[in-house]
Amino acid sequence: MIVRTLLAALALSLSGAMASAQSIDLSPEQPGRPRAERNEAAIRLLSPNAKLAKEGVFTVAIAAGRLPFSAYATDTKTVIGSDPDIARLVADSLGLTLDIIPVAWADWPLGLASGKYDAVISNVTVTEQRKEKFDFSTYRKDELGFYAKADSTLSIKEPKDVAGLRVIVGASTNQEQILLRWNQQNVAQGLKPVDIQYYDDDVVRGLAIQSGRADAYLGPNALSAFEAAKDGKTKLVGTFSGGWPLVAEIAVTTRKGAGLAEAITQAINTQIQNGNYAKVLARWNLVPEAIERSQTNPPGLPKT
Incomplete structure (x- = not known):
């Protein structure tokens, strides 16, 4: 019920x-x-x-x-x-x-x-x-979410999907640690490393996505979802638990x-x-x- x-x-x-x-x-x-x-x-x-x-x-x-x-x-x-x-x-x-x-x-x-x-x-x-x-x-x-430009064809469902991508993430955050673990796992399997980018300014981060300098942003899903719904410039291309691999x-x-x-x-x-x-x-x-x-x-x- x-x-x-x-x-x-x-x-x-x-x-x-x-x-x-x-x-x-x-x-x-x-x-x-x-x-x-x-x-x-x-x-x-x-x-x-x-x-x-x-x-x-x-x-x-x-x-x-x-x-x-x-x-x-x-x-x-x-x-x-x-x-x-x-x-x-x-x-x-x-x-x-x-x-x-x-x-x-x-x-x-x-x-x-x-x-x-x-x-x-x-x-x-x-x-x-x-x-x-x-x-x-x-x-x-x-939950954490990967967000890309609104017309992006990216789909990120597992660690290998970030191989070779340019991903923005916040320094010293839980999501950074998860991304680093994914990257380490991918490199050990012979996949391309992630180009990890850091921006302190949300506006600069947004410009990096829109201009194509970065492929995706990884952060708290709720914040990015709210922003995406408000301005329509980005979209969710992958989500997973903030405790990955745990819930x-x-x-x-x-x-x-x-x-x-x-x-x-x-x-x-x-x-x-x-x-x-x-x-x-x-x-x-x-x-x-x-x-x-x-x-x-x-x-x-x-x-x-």
């Missing part, structure tokens, strides 16, 4: 995904943001010992960076995007007022561990190392043993069943990264 409901909701929402990215609502009011009803089943799963940073408030840290995940609205202070929308659904479900705290990405672990906020919803991947200090409630797939998922992150994770997982699963979850993903062109069911503390990426 859960799978059928999700797929039906995604099918209805998919047609609106492109339009959503074409005409982005950057207002602080966000009138199209789905809201949830109070979820008694989720509330009952809150631990009696659970202590919130503020009474009656769900305080969530988000690193406002780029849409579709999160960015500032036109008032330059309200954080909008898919992660704030998920935070809103969880807060509504738990009968709490939502308070979003903008943070730098590097600061969230200490702030969460110290109880400064109740959760982090900011594209955090589940890893075994993080599970030692935090609990997780999954809400989206962690990785993004999750709401809470303090270890805080007594919040099971309630949050239940809240998310209810929103998957009633279609609100699909509406959030459709608003931000994230439909392909939908999960069928939220899990509490699933297997994470292994320690390196």
